[in-house]
Amino acid sequence: MIRKISTKQLEVGMFVSDVGRAWFNHPWKTKSKYISDRSEIDELVDFGIEEVYIDTQKTLRPEQTAKLSAKLSAKDFPYKTKTRVPTNLHPNEPTKPDPVSALEQELPKAAKAYNRALDTSKALVAACRMNKRIEVDAVQENVDELVDSVSRNPDALTALIKLRRFDDYTYTHSLNVSVLSISSGKALGLSDPELKILGMGTMFHDLGKCRVPAFILNKPDKLTDEEFVIMKNHAAMSAEIIIEQKLRVDDQVIKVAKHHHERMDGSGYPDHLKGSDIPYLATICGLSDVYDALTSDRCYHKGMLPHDALKFIYGLRGTHFQPEWVDRFVQSVGIYPPGSVVELNSGHIAVVMEVNHKDLLSPLIKLVADPNGQLYPRPKLIDLERQENKSFIIKAVITPKKAGFDPSYYFNIKGEA
Ligand SMILES: [Fe+2]
Ligand SMILES: [Fe+2]
16 A cells, blocks of 8 residues: 655665656665665655655565565666775874876866856856847867867866856856766767767757746645656747747767756657667767766755765666766776765865866875864875875765865865966
């Protein structure tokens, strides 16, 4: 029997048949599952989900619950299972002043490109809302700059989209999806012309949302069937706007816009395309789109930490997205993207500066605070892969709010001009 109950009444062993939210708007991989651990209830509460539907006939007995917990923890997110043993928990006080990484050298240039593209993104939305002509050459110029920056150092722009979260989602989303797509496209070995087409398609992918009523776009609760139909129409509408305006773009740009919500198993829209029928550039856009939607703060929910968003996307491997594409996406974004604040096994706090694309668990970090939380005046750069004695390992990701400092302070991000 299906019953609606308060999330706080949930208990381990109960079967949640529906969390009552769209798939991208709750923290689980699926909408229904058994509660095997209290942390799964906390996840729902933290996400602001107050009520869920349970199937009372499926509630487990205590001995069945114990079996289920053991089974599920054994098949947890595979990247979390690699661990190393610390041997030295007391590093020397940093001595060299102001160490600078390769990424920090690229950041001012990347910031300039990012700021310009953000202005263009705002102009795009404004033009679309007022039914005015889109300046396609300006968008192309910005996309070319983004591709150049990614070619010099793929992590600089990825760091920026993580650190600069203060602008409105409406404007930053398309730009962020563009940056993530160009950077993962680069990791997949796409050529520069392909990356530029991908950049254009992603900048335009949600244009059609300007024709979706705001009350539907910003609705915190589950959309009704009619509202969902209108919402889903935005992808085809994005393509239509490009065609209506006769913009001089490659045909693939239109396909990225139209098919970014298609999914490998045919569950996507608008054409329910399957597998390799989905244009590959649209698949890259789709992955970046889900990642940015999950990690962004919205009016109705707090963004997930990148690590948790990647875990969620990993759960879509083999159903919504081809496994090898998911793997490459994870590899290019990094489990700990630049700008992440992490706690080490020693209790020190560090900021991730660069991803180690060969060993995602061992990025280049800056040690910024001692185990008592005291900030170092001259933070030391540590390459977790090459450190002597393998002293430090990352224990947990923490929010900048909890750490009590702004990680962007440790990057050279000016670039306005
Ligand atoms: Fe979309
Ligand atoms: Fe989108």
